[in-house]
Amino acid sequence: MSFACNESAKGQAFSLEAMLSLLAAAALLSAASLQAQAKPETLERLAEFQLLNDFLAVRSGAGLEPGYVAAAGVCLKLEDGEAEARFLPEECAGMTPAGVVSTTRIVCEDGEFREIRASLWKR
Amino acid sequence: MALFRARMGQAFSADAALAAVCILAVAVAGMAAVSVCARGAAFACEQAALEAKAVSAADYLVKEGAAQKTGSAFGAVARAGRVDEGALSALDEDWLAGRVGARSVCVEGVRAGGAAACAGGVCVKRAVIFQGSGEAGYLVVCVQ
Numbered sequence: 166m167s168f169a170c171n172e173s174a175k176g177q178a179f180s181l182e183a184m185l186s187l188l189a190a191a192a193l194l195s196a197a198s199l200q201a202q203a204k205p206e207t208l209e210r211l212a213e214f215q216l217l218n219d220f221l222a223v224r225s226g227a228g229l230e231p232g233y234v235a236a237a238g239v240c241l242k243l244e245d246g247e248a249e250a251r252f253l254p255e256e257c258a259g260m261t262p263a264g265v266v267s268t269t270r271i272v273c274e275d276g277e278f279r280e281i282r283a284s285l286w287k288r
Numbered sequence: 289m290a291l292f293r294a295r296m297g298q299a300f301s302a303d304a305a306l307a308a309v310c311i312l313a314v315a316v317a318g319m320a321a322v323s324v325c326a327r328g329a330a331f332a333c334e335q336a337a338l339e340a341k342a343v344s345a346a347d348y349l350v351k352e353g354a355a356q357k358t359g360s361a362f363g364a365v366a367r368a369g370r371v372d373e374g375a376l377s378a379l380d381e382d383w384l385a386g387r388v389g390a391r392s393v394c395v396e397g398v399r400a401g402g403a404a405a406c407a408g409g410v411c412v413k414r415a416v417i418f419q420g421s422g423e424a425g426y427l428v429v430c431v432q
Contacts, residue, residue, distance in 0.1 A: 180303065183303070183306075183310075186310070187310060190310070190314040193314075193318070194314070194321060197321035197322070200325060205328070205329075205331075205332030205335070206332070207335065207336060207339055208336065208340060208343050209339075211343060212339075212413075215346075215414065216413065216414065219369060219415035222369040222417075223369070223424045226369070226422075226424075227417050227424040228424070229424070230400065230424070233400040233401075236400060236401065237426065
């Protein structure tokens with residue numbers, strides 16, 4: 166084999182250009198594999214937001230029970246003005262929520278307007 | 289700098305041969321990565337389309353298709369979020385599937401504590417109140 170064009174130093178396997186090309190190729194491949202692993206866009210957040218608004222509508226019409234909210238596989242946090250936050254089901258109080266969707270609604274109850282803040286996240 | 293002097297039967301220098309092998313390896317790996325990305329993107333597109341259909345179908349049913357209707361001077365007015373169980377059982381699922389462009393649609397009203405029989409594909413759950421009993425429940429819509 167001939168290394169005529171490459172006056173390499175002892176122990177040097179690659180030229181600087183070849184090393185740079187290899188590094189660039191490795192970076193491209195890593196980027197491609199990261200892109201392939203990226204979570205695709207979904208309408209999951211929209212569905213959760215609709216469910217949160219549904220819960221607020223049901224709260225006004227029939228009331229919300231912990232078991233009913235738990236059946237949807239979600240946690241619901243209701244903050245009614247100055248009152249302490251209410252968690253449905255109760256075990257959600259100790260959880261660290263991730264991927265929370267929130268909304269605020271002004272409702273007229275018992276002859277006065279109150280602001281209710283609701284948050285929902287998956288269990 | 290010394291000039292390259294080819295020997296008998298030698299096509300590439302060792303550097304060039306190594307570079308060619310590296311280029312081939314990168315090209316093969318790149319094509320494999322593109323193929324995986326394309327397959328993933330196609331699956332994600334299909335899932336997103338099914339989700340859109342399920343969300344649309346559920347929204348239509350909650351607001352209009354299966355919503356409780358009350359008479360008014362302007363005709364029947366739908367009450368969003370209150371489901372008429374009669375309208376739900378009379379619903380033609382094949383018609384709804386055709387309207388949203390899905391192979392099949394399964395629609396079911398589930399009372400609190402009950403389990404849904406609809407499964408498969410992409411399912412959307414909406415919290416509703418059933419008109420007759422005034423109980424809270426879920427409207428489950430699955431699209432395939």
